[in-house]
Amino acid sequence: MPDPMKIRATTVGDETEVKVLMSHEMETGQRKDGQGKTIPAWFIQNVSVTWNSKTVLSAQWGTAVAKNPFVSFRFKGGAKGDKITVTWVDNRAEKRTDESMIA
């Protein structure tokens, strides 16, 4: 089971700012190990963020997103205590979902 994400959501005026830090190797598939064998690519492919049950951001990623990915964005609306849910799925079909409340 991968480590949990860190999700911080705060209201800024009439908007909500969401910052997410995920824990993932994001292996590019370009590197070689000590024996000269290619280390297979292992990376998050899909990310979605929902506010209550409405999707506010969805993303597709390649191997070039940095290890332990970070993303931040803003959406209109959102109030203290509303639920923010972030889900990622990687190329091994491993999945992680975490929740946070807007502070």
Added chain:
Amino acid sequence: MNRGRRKALQSGGATLLALLAANGWLPSARAQSWNKSAFDAHSLGDTMQALGGGEPAQSKEIAFFQTPEIAENGAVVPIGISSSLPNTQAIAILIEKNPNMLAAVFDILPGTEPTITTRVKMAQTSNVYALVKADGKYYVASKEIKVTLGGCGG
């Protein structure tokens, strides 16, 4: 309030949603697909073709922010992109000299600001393209980022 009932409704709803999503009946399920040909592409032309767009028009309405001129460590390069093009639908990051150009595509849904920040890996000094889909058309802005230590090496 009947908390048990609320819980049952929530989990029931979630199961139904998951079922619908698994069968591809929800738009969110389609959005969850991964555009393999776009991420495998090596040139801007091939990437654009895989994304279903033509040659993007240069735009001054797309801006980089919190993005360095020089990245000391190519493994972690912060990129911020904002678009002031009306009806921005998606923002993508492409890195010209990476093995595969396309790094990420963010769908900007209604109510979400056309501004995102993230961190990418860069193999070497390269032009970085901010590709924006707005009102069905593609626009682009670029910025050169110098990398002093590559992020994809062994």
